[in-house]
Amino acid sequence: MQLVVARIGRAHGIKGEVTVEVRTDEPELRLAPGAVLATDPAAKGPLTIETGRVHSGRLLLRFEGVTDRTGAEALRNILLIADVDPEELPEEEDEYYDHQLMDLDVVTKDGVEVGRITEISHLPSQDLFIVERPDGSEVMIPFVEAIVTEIDLEEQRAVIDPPPGLIDDRAEIASARDDEAAAEKTADETGDDS
Known part of the structure; x- marks a missing residue:
């Protein structure tokens, strides 16, 4: 089974690195150096990750054979796809593919x-x-x-367990103003001047 694990963003620097938009909860497994990934469009791959590092909160990757900014820019918007065993489960108990x-x-x-x-x-x-x-x-x-x-x-x-209005159009809208208006109306009807 094939899963999209990242989308390549813009080039970073002049040595062939690219930013990636990570689409997996396991980037350390799926986007590690040495990983061979299929691509969409398929003609641009497969790509083998040569290096990876985090810079200013973004993952940067360099692929084998991509050594300059021009080569990195040519990869922009390509989806990276990993082959995953359909029986494989995520490491965390409450995570799902x-x-x-x-x-x-x-x-x-x-x-x-x-x-x-x-x-x-x-x-x-x-x-x-x-x-x-x-x-x-x-x-x-x-x-x-x-x-x-x-x-x-x-x-x-x-x-x-959806909150009101999430799955239907009958949202229950209540506010303090509505509560005050209801209390005033009740007081007017009963003649209470408190």
């Missing part, structure tokens, strides 16, 4: 069917499940512990 989560049924903690995971979007702040509902519409569910309470790979389902 995208292929494990795809097509899981999503249900609320009360057992109400929400839909099926069709895509996982990796954003800088958090990951999102893109869930196709039975009516064909889509809903985005943040993949955070407070909302996704259980992933059951054997039952092929993800259990969620």
Whole structure:
């Protein structure tokens, strides 16, 4: 099975290094020196990582045969793809590979069917499940512990406890102003001058 593990960014310096947008929770394993990665587009690869280092919070890689800025710029926006055994599991207990989560049924903690995971979007702040509902519409569910309470790979389902308004249009909006207005209306109706 092939997984996208990074996207090559701009060139860094003049010796062939590039910045990369990491798309794996295991960069030390997938993007280590000596790793041979397929590419998208395929004609640009495979690429073998020669060196890697972190500079100002960004991962910099240099590939074998790429020795100058021109060569590095030619790699911009290429996706790096690693071959992964489909049976392999992440090291951490509560981590999952995208292929494990795809097509899981999503249900609320009360057992109400929400839909099926069709895509996982990796954003800088958090990951999102893109869930196709039975009516064909889509809903985005943040993949955070407070909302996704259980992933059951054997039952092929993800259990969620969504806040009001996340999966439906009937958001419960309450504010202190609404509470005060309700209290004033009650006081006016009862004639209470307190």
